[in-house]
Amino acid sequence: MSAPPEPGSIIPSGLKVCTSVPELLMLLEFVFGGLVWILVAASRIPFPQNQGWVMFVSVFCFVITTLLLILYMAGVQKRSSAWNAVDVFYHLIAAIFYLSIAVLEASDTRILFVLFPPQLANIFKLNIAASVFAFLATLIYTIHAILSILRWKSASS
Numbered sequence: 001m002s003a004p005p006e007p008g009s010i011i012p013s014g015l016k017v018c019t020s021v022p023e024l025l026m027l028l029e030f031v032f033g034g035l036v037w038i039l040v041a042a043s044r045i046p047f048p049q050n051q052g053w054v055m056f057v058s059v060f061c062f063v064i065t066t067l068l069l070i071l072y073m074a075g076v077q078k079r080s081s082a083w084n085a086v087d088v089f090y091h092l093i094a095a096i097f098y099l100s101i102a103v104l105e106a107s108d109t110r111i112l113f114v115l116f117p118p119q120l121a122n123i124f125k126l127n128i129a130a131s132v133f134a135f136l137a138t139l140i141y142t143i144h145a146i147l148s149i150l151r152w153k154s155a156s157s
Contacts, residue, residue, distance in 0.1 A: 010155045011083055013075035022087075022147040025140055026069050029094075032137035033062045039130035040105070044123060047108050054101040054134075061094045061141075084152040091145035098141055102134035 017023045037058040045051050068090065077083035109127040116124075 011072055011077040013078055017072050022144050025144040026065055028140045029065050032133050033058055035133040036130050039126050043126040045108055050104050050108050054105055057097045057101045084155055088148045088152050091141050091148055095141035095145050098138040102138050105134050106131040
């Protein structure tokens with residue numbers, strides 16, 4: 001028998017996860033994060049350390065977002081109001097991480113355009129797309145963090 005939900009835990013569970021705006025943003029986080037992951041894996045950049053950080057962040061956030069969505073659908077968050085804080089802090093950290101990789105990817109792409117002749121510009125279209133999707137993922141994670149903060153604040157008052 002499960003414990004009754006605490007009044008501070010307002011993250012939906014089950015299929016209701018698909019009806020709340022912050023959790024719907026998780027689907028966009030999957031799409032844009034997955035695109036960054038795929039595009040960076042397919043790109044050719046001679047900066048392996050930078051690309052390693054970009055891959056780590058995109059894979060890490062993809063896995064943790066998947067795990068959180070599964071846990072929310074299972075209703076784990078109904079047992080404790082601490083899940084509101086987990087949601088806020090994860091999405092704040094993810095937004096900061098994604099901002100770091102978006103800037104890094106854009107910077108690396110810009111350096112490549114300076115170092116290589118314009119005839120090779122087609123090679124770096126994947127890097128441009130990865131930069132754009134990384135900035136979009138940053139925006140989505142930031143919006144999710146803000147909505148989670150507002151939800152957490154309303155639950156505590």
